[in-house]
Amino acid sequence: VQLQASRGGLVQAGGSLRLACTSSGRISGMCAMSWFRQAPGKEREFVAFHRRSGGGTYYTDSVKGRFTISRDNAQNSVYLEMNTLRPDDTAVYYCTAARFHIGDLKLWSSYHIWGQGTLVTVSS
Secondary structure, eight states: OOEEEOOOEEEETTOOEEEEEEESSOOTTOSEEEEEEEOTTSOEEEEEEEESSTTOEEEOGGGTTTEEEEEETTTTEEEEEEOSOOGGGOEEEEEEEESSOOSOTTSGGGOSEEOOOEEEEEEO
């Protein structure tokens, strides 16, 4: 299974952007799908995850109320709707998938499949 993220892009502060991540295989069996990001010169950080069980979602504090993660098993895709974007949202965004739940789903190491990353740039 491979994950392919849609192209990011350049957006002005306050704008919106939707990222899509499509899997080459079924995601219905993945216990969790998530997004991480890495800003220039910074550590990679967790953004959001969507759990298969109950459809629960979780967000890092800095994106709560602005970002929404969703999952479409029929399309084998996971999405990240980003609103009210800020310059500090500028980063390479990665989608990930966990085949089974082990450890903290906010950690990169808890996932088994990673996409190639897509750059989102927010201008002030």
